[in-house]
Amino acid sequence: MQLPAPIAALTRRMEAMTLLGIVVVAGALWGFVALAAEMLEGDLHAFDEAVLLALRTPGDPTNPIGGPQVEVAMRDLTALGGVTILTLMTAAVLAYLILRGARASALFVLCAVLGGQLLSHFAKFAFSRPRPDLVPHGVDVATASFPSGHSMMAAVTYLTLAVMLVRTEKRRRIRAFLVIMAALLAALVGTSRVYLGVHWPSDVLAGWSLGAAWALGVALLARWLARRGRIEPEAPCEAEPAEATLAR
8 A cells, every 4th residue: 555645755754864863873882882992992092181281271280271260160061961950950851741741751751861870870880990180170070980971961861851852842943952952061061071170081072972872762762662652752843934935
């Protein structure tokens, strides 16, 4: 039985998006594995040192560039990747989904974020890389360095929340805004960790890679579960006013 043309086109588009998502997830995982291998072999040491020192006043590694105001701002930004803020953000999105009647999606989000947290702890335990000792730490730290937990959990949490909120939003520009803001927050958190001297740059790159792979995997799994009626379906994407005008 041949599907109507609009439905067939939509099906092909969804399949293409799924394939693209799988490719991106595979690429992000490959990036993490490559960084881990290079880190274990010690090949990233020169790169890590060069970046850390570039963020310090020449000749004085104890003094970050930009002055006290920038350092305070970076401490504020790094808090966006901490457990307290991420928990509050997750709780807010869970409440929003429940109020919309998407209880299955809310439970899925909770499991996805908790799963990402467990993966982050396991990765730190597995690699046990020491923290940088090249420059003073701008904030207190207690765990291992690789991958950056703040960077990874910012990517896991913000991107996961974004892709799940996108499923409830019909307007494309709002969908794009949510994803861009999530990526920007994750980028700022990771950058602050390097600036404050508590992570090597390769730690942050690895955290971003693994966190993004996890969040994109969550998006693909959500689509698969929705097709089987396990969670609420995605809202149909509406054309923007300009697109609608051109279509007419």
